[in-house]
Amino acid sequence: MIRTIARFLGVLLVVSALAVAVVAAARLETIDAEIHTGRIVSLTDERIAMQVDGQARTFPRNEVVEVVLARAKDVMSKNGQVVLVTTAGDLLAADDLRLDAGRLSCSVGMLTQTSVPIEAIRFIYMPTVCLNARNVRSKCDEMKLTGAAADRLVVVKDDKIGAWLNVEGVLKAIDEKNVIFRWDDKDVKVARRIVRAICLPALQPDRADVADFAGELVGKDGSTLAFDSVHLGTDETQFVVDSPCLGVVRARRDRVAAIRFRSDRIMNLADLTPAEAKQRGVFDAGFPYRINRAAGGGPLRLGGKVYRTGLGLHSFCELTYELKGRYSRFVAVVGIDDAVRPLGNATVTLLADGKALAEPIRVTGKSDATTVRLNVAGAKLLTIRVDFGADSLDVADHVNIVKARLIK
Secondary structure, eight states, rough: OOOHHHHHHHHHHHHHHHHHHHHOOOEEEEOOOOOOEEEEEEEEEEEEEEEOOOOOOOOEEEGGEEEOOOOOOOGGGSSSSSEETTOOEEEEEOOOEEETTEEEEEEEETSSSSEEEEEEEEEEEEOOTTOHHHHHHHHHHHTTTTTTTTEEEEEEEEOTTOOOOEEEEEEEEEOSSSEEETTTEEEEEEEGEEEEEEOOOOOSSOOOOGGGSSSEEEETSSSSOOOOOOEOOOSSEEEEETTTTTTEEEGGGGGGEEEEOOOTTEEEEGSSSOOOOEBTTTTBBOOOEEEOOEEEEEEEETOOOEEESSSEEESEEEEEEEEEOOEEEEEEEEEEEEGGTTTEEEEEEEEEEEEEESSSSSTTTTSSOOEEEEOOOOOOOEEEEEEEOOTTTTTTOOEEEEEEEEEO
């Protein structure tokens, strides 16, 4: 009897643990860079309902930038991981990959089931345990395979790393051990262990422009899936996703890391080209400004977090953007890149039509990042100036301006 009760309690604990995992706290960010943490209870194309500190909150979907549920890995950096690239620009970590009768079947971590029409695929990266998909993509770029008019099979010649060649033909099938490829009017069986990539022609028009989509789902494994629509299922354990390439699919909530939304009210500053750029160092030699990278060339990092978009600037740098009176607010997070902390001492000034929007922001490698929300209504020009700090030097003045966006 005691053992039966103990087993019953053990099952309850496991079920409770799973339930907690399913409804773990989410971090919601609005277009004004406000952060709200709580449990997502409803998500539709119009609004997101959330329990925040025991109270119900509702956010219009077009006011939300992102919902973060967990940390995501980089799907392109995992050695040996097969990655599918779709015509929508999706990156899907694929296991148990097979091609039969014109459809790819595979296992994608966050999706309950996956079957993809071959015409929706642009690349299949098939690295070995010593390579990752990013290595393979780089090699394919060197071989200039993009835009090929026929199927291309990329193989390793004589198993030597670096000795790669590509063959033009027709992809027929993929199984556990082989790729069947029609070449020179023959169906040739090629061992998967020597195949590094398959490049397919654009039989279906590419939709790689994010403006075409409502947003993007990100898996914990780093897979990304563009969507036209997404909502939380009635049992709250799955998201129902309308994908341009996969159709309507279901994603497991416990394997989703983030949901990123696109809003036609937002323009990311990193997507704009400065109308004017002035740069110089203390001794004339300076760092060029970088887009979506830190001034030193690495990823944009603030407070231990990596940011996908933003600017990497170095003192002295002044960038001016044409706004043409189209926007009402400017939002950004400003700080010294983690790679050089605790060094770094700079001053950041934001100007609209030549007039300072606020007091200059002093950023140092010992201070936390600062969130700015400024009124730019009617402004024709926005200028970001990164000047030497109190030390009058440019040593380690690697200033990151992340989440930088203009709001209509």
